[in-house]
Amino acid sequence: MTARSIRRTTAARTRLAAVGSLAVAGALLLTACGDQTDSGSGSSTSESTDKASTAPLFSKLPKEIQDKGVIQVGTNAEYAPMEYVEGGKIVGVDPDIAAALGKQLGVEFKFTSGAFDGLITAVNTGRYDIAMSSITDNKQRQEGLDESGKKLGEGVDFVDYFTAGTAVYVKKGNPKGVKSIEDLCGQTAAVQRGTTYEQALKDQSKKCTDGGKKAIKIESFENDTEAQTRVKSGGAVAGVNDYPVAVDMARKADGGNAFEVIGEQYDAGPFGIVVDKQNTQLRDALKEAVDAIIKDGSYQKVLEKWGAQSGAIQAAAINSGK
Template sequence: MTASTTRRTTARARIAAVGAIAVAGTLLLTACGDQTDSASQESGSGKETKSGAPLFSKLPEKYQKSGVIKVGTNAEYAPMESVENGKIVGVDPDLAEALGKQLGVKFEFTSGSFDGLITALNSGRHDIAMSSITDNKQRQEGLDDSGKKLGEGVDFVDYFLAGTAVYTKKGNPQNIKSIEDLCGKPAAVQRGTTYEEALKKQSKACTDGGEKAIKIEAFENDTEAQTRVKSGGAVAGVNDYPVAVDLARKADGGNAFEVVGEQIDAGPFGIAVKKTNTGLRDALKEAVDAIIADGSYQKVLDKWGAGTGAIDKAAINGGK
């Protein structure tokens, strides 16, 4: 989940066969019967949750009373977050479930547009945003691409490491080997992401070097960008590395796309928290460190084939 208003740059990016997923409107998954996703399940009764969770006392009173942390996400990035059978699943929901066991609360995920996540967080619609969001100074300070103040920034609790990747149609008909090969060619990307910024940066490098600019085609959601690449309208797409790898592995049984070159500018994904909500931020950091220490963190990453993104210790605002 690598921009101007909300996502994944030194951590670029910000990962079901994603190529077929379209999240229409906003999906709210709560702990009610069949609609309860794995990250929203109760740890038990209220009493058991409080007494059995080692970090419950670290939470602000608001969350101790409600027993819920509301999470904004954009569920289009398998294996990080996607929709299967009406439920939000993936690395982030499973990590949230593990965090919930440490904190004694449940995490309820709502899916919406990526470029609106931070705005929704700061407006109070969500308590956190967890969606493969690259932690960088721009988002921390609430700045646009030119450095102009757009609004409130956010704090991040860093929990994963990923870079940007280039993917092409299976067979790589244009022989694209790296992002540098996209000069003068059409490339597809989701709007508002750090990998859109990666394309803009490379496009400038193209023109500075006397070549033509990249024809950047930015779409509202990543599914549209993937469709553009698959149809041949764009020679390549750009995405978070773990997302691109998962896409190449699963879309059309592995026959739709392939990843080319190495990942670029790896950096941290962070759980976004409102700057004034320092109590929740600090509790989340302790919880991330706790699940790293007890092994449940690595178990989740390995389950989804995302083990290469593991970190040794959580950080606050570690992105540059």
């Protein structure tokens, strides 16, 4: 979800785009971040109290979350294996990591899926307590800046829990002989709108024209499924995505016969849990919880379950993205 690479360059499912797009498009699409799909119902106060008796970090949470027993999570569930819908439920790496965090914190993490480029705005407005959707931690998002450095929004804090880079994928058999992102000059490439890997394509396109070559024709779609379909049909020579998402897609789509990933990941960077800058207590509690699940081994078990070990980190960090 270098994400959603949800790094949703940040360059690069990164489910992991520039903050300007998030701030502007997020404001327009906030209503699109509605309750399309969720991962379960909220816990009652009594259930939360029971959990608290065995949860070592429950007391670290803000009082309002202790009382609710729930952390509301915004996501864009279209980035297998990071987060996607299966059997009407949101599953994947991020929901499983969240479940492990919930055991440490004594609360339920309730995921709701909506538009990716509205997630940060939705956290800032209080619609969600956090966003967890293969979102790349970078300075633009931290500071609420657009591509030119202009201040557009408040910005957010990140609790970094995973690392991933950008990947280029092509139709199986690589009919155009693409070897790297540099080969996309003058070609058509598909990508999800509002992601860091969309920005990666824009950056590469500028390098193309600066070097006397033709720009990349970038086709941006609201969701990643549309971008994949464009590549599969041959309408786009390649797509760009988070590395773990692209690898999983190449392995599973049409039994492994639809796509292939070109080369290794590049521009690796951290995925972070998005928290409003004013909510430092929740941010710090989440960091402690990430460190706790790394220490007790449950974090590694989640990554092994989903084949995402390449993204493992040794310790949580706050705003480590560049």
